[in-house]
Amino acid sequence: MRRARLLAGAVAAALLAASCAVNASFPAPSRVESAAAPQPYLAPEVLAFLANEVPPPVTDGSPEAAADLRESLRWTALEDSDRWRLAQTHAEVRPHLAVQHFDCPLNTRLADAPPPALLRVLGRALQDASVASNAAKSVGFRPRPIAGDPDRRACIRVDDDLRASASHPSGHATVGALWGRIMAEVAPDEAEALTRIGEEIGVSRAVCGLHYPSDVAAGQALGAALFEALRETPDYQADLVAARLEVAQARTSGHLNPGCAAERSALGQRPS
Template sequence: MRLNRTLTTLAVSALLAACATGPLNPPAPAVLPTALPPAPPPVPELRPGVPAGYLGRSLPDSLALLPPYPAKGSPGFARDQAVSRASQKLKNTPRYALASRDADLSFPQVAGTFSCALGVPVSAQDTPRLYLLLQRSMVDAGLATYAAKDHYQRTRPFVFYKEKTCAPADEEALRKDGSYPSGHTAIGWAWALLLSELSPAQADAVLARGRAFGENRLICNAHWQSDVLQGRAVGAGAVAVLHANPQFNADMAAARAEINALRGNGVEPQDCTAEAAALKVKIPGVE
């Protein structure tokens, strides 16, 4: 993967900027476990305020990992089109509102994506090591999609159909950023896999939320279904490689201690009613 070249793209610049609003060495959590793991070493930065991922250049090669996307006129593209058109019927529903929120990868907002599924609040204050883990793994999972994205430069559905997305401010950058595979999906699925490992009792809810996070890109008109399906493959590949990284494994252990401490003290996320209602709205032909 040509990481230096990739870091110059608009989409990755936006991805890295999303990390910049969160602290690199967050404050201590409000509820502490009995014995805290040692503090992490200083986190390297890709640029001031932006934490580097764990993997550097050792990313999975999405171009080698994935098949080509479905060509126009193929049965696969016909399925992509059918799902795209069905997903656009969900505008003005609670699921569309959730999809619009999920489109925003900026911290601290995105850190709480899995709070309801996990059953504990996730923030720089409550879970600082988990917060940093999410920041750094987002960079790895997101950048891992770019070997294929840059090669294929697939047209996104909102461009293909001359329509809008759920995030108009992002559209100019998205027009220049390949659709295949979905970076949002790779990130969301990587997070779902990591969090289900950290909290196995909540795995079903966490994985379902990770699936919805990626499929919300269909509702946003930003990706085709094949982009989303292969985004999961890249996210899983990134997680597999991450498990060979010692600092990642140390941060996983620290994050697990934070989650257990909050749960042991009965700390729960804020009202999850709206999210639960949104997730009950299904995409026709997908769920």
């Protein structure tokens, strides 16, 4: 209850400040941002507040860290499986391509003609997730699984910068959880399935050996908190109305994603 009151106060104050401030400063762009990245929905004060709410990573050598490692190693059983290949697909978070992650519950193929209002919603939300998760990573550095174990495979090609970057919280899990909830508002009749896809984008990072399960859980919680904040902003509400119309139209196009059967099979795979 106290946290909800604090968040509500932070959102209200930030919206008021945003109406007076033109040049807002943000943390450094993430790896998934471009030079012409859209503006976040949320003001810096709100993003900083939510980032500060993220708990620090588990302590190295603690029982929690040992349990996290055991759970992380369980996912290696799915290397080269259908779930592994789906995790490779989920690594794509550029909105004009990432819309395909939500095709199957909607029985359409959004990437054929990406709806502009939907891209605007996902693009701005991506910036919120990126800024907040990057800020939260500064709370305490935790190496990624592929950095702690040189023999651990990643499902995607990684460079030295990515391998050396912080694991907690997962930025992909943050944006996945946020996008899934947004898509559930865009198409409420498939809310449960769309929300699940967003969560699975985070799970894919554990499958890939890029984050520990607790890093994914922290990112998902941050994404959920970001959603509760940004859905109160007028810009988001205006974009949501337009995105709903676009997606409803796309669902009548008759275009289907041919990978949906494989996706359903992959989502059913879990380590034993």
